[in-house]
Amino acid sequence: MSAPVVLTVSQLNRYLKALMDGDQNLSSVFLSGEISNFTNHYKSGHLYFSLKDSQCVVRAVMFAPQARRLRFVPQDGMKVIVRGRVTIYEQSGQYQLYVDDMQPDGLGALNLAYEQLKTKLAAEGLFDASRKKPLPQFPKAVGVVTSPTGAAVQDIKQILGRRYPLAEVVLCPVQVQGAGAAEQIAEAVARFNRLDCADVLIVGRGGGSIEDLWAFNEEIVARAVASSQIPVISAVGHETDFTICDFGADLRAPTPSAAAELAVPDVRELAASIAGARQRMCQSLGLEMHRMRVDQMVDRLTRKMGRELETGKMQLAEKSAALQALSPLKVLSRGYTVALDAQGRTVKTTEKITQGDSLSLILQDGTISCTVTKVETNRTAGED
Known part of the structure; x- marks a missing residue:
């Protein structure tokens, strides 16, 4: 063994x-x-x-x-x-x-990765409404980040040219699917911000499968879009497609064509609005002229009434002075006296006055009651 x-x-x-x-x-x-x-x-x-x-x-x-x-x-x-x-x-x-x-x-790997990244970035506050920036009302330049050969870029250019030809279209061509696409998209957004050569950005592509759109579900793209100082419109796929880029952007458009319509105003609508404003201004101006004429009439009437009031005051003062000059009290103030008989009649002559009559003498500062003890009549020259 x-x-x-x-x-x-x-x-x-x-x-x-x-x-x-x-x-x-x-x-x-x-x-x-x-x-x-x-x-x-x-x-x-x-x-x-x-x-x-x-x-x-x-x-x-x-x-x-x-x-x-x-x-x-x-x-x-x-x-x-x-x-x-x-x-x-x-x-x-x-x-x-x-x-x-x-x-x-x-659950598929891509769907799971989508939900995991969405939950992670939402927890960081990357999708909060408070982070969203308003779009400029009249952009001078519209930046476009998409494939230079896809149908999306042609649709965007056509709509921007028709709606608002005043804006310049600045295209930064990128790969929108496959290896390296996410990095190119993120770098294009960063480049627009470094050069400050656009007032609003459209980032997107046409529709496709979840694999085709996956570059827009990468974390690097979501963070680049969310941190952009230039407002970003995300336009990826068709109306029912949602990507992580959509949540990080300032505004989501259902399609690239819709993004172009949201990015700029319509010159035809602006022209109609200006025409309406001009008409309202003219109408308002007509009303204003009417109000000015009324104000002028009121002003003239006020001045006329003022002049007439001053004239009336002067006339009243003149008449008061005349009445004052004729007033018996004015005479009394000079040392004269008015005599009244027992019936209150003014005694003008001595003819009806006899010894023993009672008279009232009105002076400037009061009245004296007296009895006549003697009557003397003055004879004028030439009388017998």
Whole structure:
């Protein structure tokens, strides 16, 4: 009987690893399970986690090159389907799954990534209404960030030229789908802001699948649009398409054509508005002239009444002076006296006065009652 072979731990682990690596059934395995113990090593980019079902668990790792291709962020409790190979990690002797690809189980990866990014940016306040900037009423230059060959740019140019030919159209051509598109769009928005060469921006493209529109769902585009000092109109896809760019922009347009209509006023409407304002101004001016004539008439009447009042005052003063001169009191003030008989009649002569009659003498400051003791009649010259 031969002696048993004594192996080192390393030899055992290498042997088992070789067995598993040589097994074709373990070289490409699809597993479904729930993520737990998820760890994202941000410095290395590697993802470490476990996959479990109701009874068992297996360790798993996804290295940085594969992890960078993910459209969504894995999280604990998320149900996924993964593809990878099963082998042993020699140092620990623990077998684990090396994941090459991962997809959400149920909801698509792109839809999940969309919802995750939307929730994240909304929590930061990036979509708050208080951040939205008003569009300029009469822009001098309209910046357009889109593909130079798509139908969207032609529609935008045509509508801007028809509605408001006074505005200059500044096109910054970019790739709107595929690798590098998101970076080009974000850089174009930043360039417009650095050069300050537009009063309002239209960022968008025509319709397509979620994959075609995905550049406008990237975080770099959403942040560039939200941080733009120039107001941004997002116009991506058709009316039913919503992208992350739409939420970050100052205004969403259902289509690129609608964005062009929102960006500028219509010169025909402006002309009609000016004509209406001119007509109202003329009507108002006519009313104003009428009011001026009324004011002039009132002013003339007021001046005439003032002159007549002054004349009346002067005439009254003259008549008062005349009456004052004729007043008996005026005579009395000069030392004269008025005599009244018992019946209150003025005594003008001595003919009807006899000794013993009672008279009242009116002076300037009062009345004296007296009795006649003697009557003398003055004879005028020439009388017998």
